Amino acid sequence: MKKIICLLVFSLNLALFAQEKLPNTTLKTLSGLNTTLSEIAVNNDLIVVSLWATWCVPCKNELDAVADVYDDWVSETGVKYYAVSIDDSRTAKRVKPMINGKGWEFEILLDENSDLKRAFGVSTVPYTIIIKSGEIVYKHTGYTPGFEDELYDKIVAFKN
């Protein structure tokens, strides 16, 4: 028990400061090509990355909600939204027909063995981050109805 307390003390020391650098984990595009978030961030100043899965109802709620307003987000802020699926081989083959079938227009990446999820230290999805100029500036776990409005306010704030 003492050790647990040590751990907590140690972790809380660092809690006030947000971690910034992007991990150089390999992700796959829907066509099976390799890429990393750092590569993507080089070409896009402001991006949102959302970890999700086809079997996760709150994740789909978040993506559906964002899909409804995505056109406005892009035209007003130039943000690019990347939905990174953590589906493993059980459900990964469902990703491509699902995103098209739902008419989602954001970018989709695959993290089939949860390498990015692990690098971010994520326990549960959805998990959403904002990356500005190659650095992580905001992180959020979970989805509640209306969170998309809060996220949009953050995007606008970081755009300026």
Place this chain on the structure above:
Amino acid sequence: MNKHILTILVFLISLTIHSQRAEEKSSFNKIKERLNISLESNSQWYLNDDEFEDFDEKERLRANSYLRMDYQISNRFSSGFQLESYVPEPLLNYSRLFDKEFGLGTFYLNYKTEKLDITLGHYYVQFGSGLILRAWEDRALGFNNAIRGGKVVYDPTNYLRLTALYGKHRKGFDVSNSNIFGFETQFDIANAFELESLNSFQLGISYVGKQEDYNNELTNSQATIEIPELVNSFGVQLDLEYKNTYTNIEYIYKSDDVRLNNVIPNIISFSEKALFDGNAITWNIGYSKKGFGIGSTFRRLENMRFFSERSALNLNKNPTSQLSVNYLPALTKQHDYTLANIYLYQIQPGLVIENYEFPLVKSGEIGESIDVFYKIKKGSLFGGKYGTKISLNWSYWANLTSTYSDPSGIPYFVGDDLTYETELFNFDDKLYSEINAEIRKKWTPKLKSIFTYINLNYNKGFLESKGADSFVNAWIGIAEGTYKFQGGKSVRLELQHLSTNDDSRNWAGGTIEYFFNSKFGLYLNDSYNYEESKITENTKIHFFNLGGSFTKGSTRVGINYGRQRGGLLCVGGVCRPVSKNTGVTLNFVATF
């Protein structure tokens, strides 16, 4: 001793960082920028419940906790570790391999350049779809089969990736008594030959070998054939995507090994008079364009269970499938609702032979799953103002049809020289089928709903090892609505009903959830088996959960008081049995 060193280490690092913060803030920030920390703790306090027998284990308050740290040392080097604690014991039904109050779970050092990626220590890896090799972690299942050793990934050109690895599986806080070797080539044909008309065309070739001494002290009998120390598996995979169509095919062959002898299920022994090889084939094909998608998966598995230690094949002693080399998920749709998780298909990769009057040969499974996604356009009759999203799924799974020869067997005792033959394509011996539909509809900017219908056919007799076939035919209807108020307030109501005349008959369930703002919410849910049936263990007991969660940024705290139904808890296609329990759980996650 080891424990103390760790404690001291933790303190020292902590102090160092403290002093640096005081002296020179900029260098602290430099460290912090390169450091990623995540903390997760799941604890439960088990209570007695009038509806069940008393909780009779010694430790009532238990916690599984994980602290992971990753540090980017320089542009090329990074390192990290994971500390785990199970105080005073792991949560109920987690593997007893995790028997330490506090210990170092994994650690690694990584060197990465544009072309080369070398890891020493523990690593996670997947070849192809994982059907031949997957090392991964799932804390909810208490599963971790990281490999400890070395891995090299080399990209000589932009269309070729070579991976070579060696190591031993993690086994609790120790490693397995065996060696794993692996090699994989990924060749991007479309890129190499500049086939611009194709979106992608790739070939993957892989090999995974396991070397393990055969220990026949377990059995008294003298082996009459040579038991291989090295079990090899070979895989080939092709991926092709052209315009809106994609297809993918993967084939695995696994070389000969002995089979588990199942005469006394709780004793680990092997049948030493016959060897069996295994194979797997999967084929995916799909088409999608904006507003419409269809995908189909066919898979056949024969004797594909593959563990780094043979003794792990005995799942009575290894219910959480520790030490598995390959990843074999059930390919049915994964549902999120409680009543949709009562009759769950469990994968049958073989080879298990059960002893009844005649042997029951479970050599593998064959089946198919099809998904359709469709969005009805905005403004049409059924689309309404916002469009309507529909998804359909159908799946069918069968036991491989086989014939056996059992020259020395007698009723209820299978002989060690049993051999079998399977048919390549025969879907007659049905285990499970399901058809389900989900309709998502947004009515106004504030009101959304989801309707789900599931109709399933579950071969309980076969899947729960009771011998003869006995099917459960059930349908489940679920309606859920979410209403959003101003200021992040929202309410969600979910109603569920499971209807069947079989097994324990009808269930009703529901959830109500209220968010006071986007950070704080409360919920109550209940499942109730309200009809009399022969299966009385769950009848007329409320399986309820009452709880709340608080989220701020990437920190989340959840508390729950509830009664858990015994059964299977499945995450990502892998399941672990959980026993009935009542208690208070506290979950904490944070990333820094």
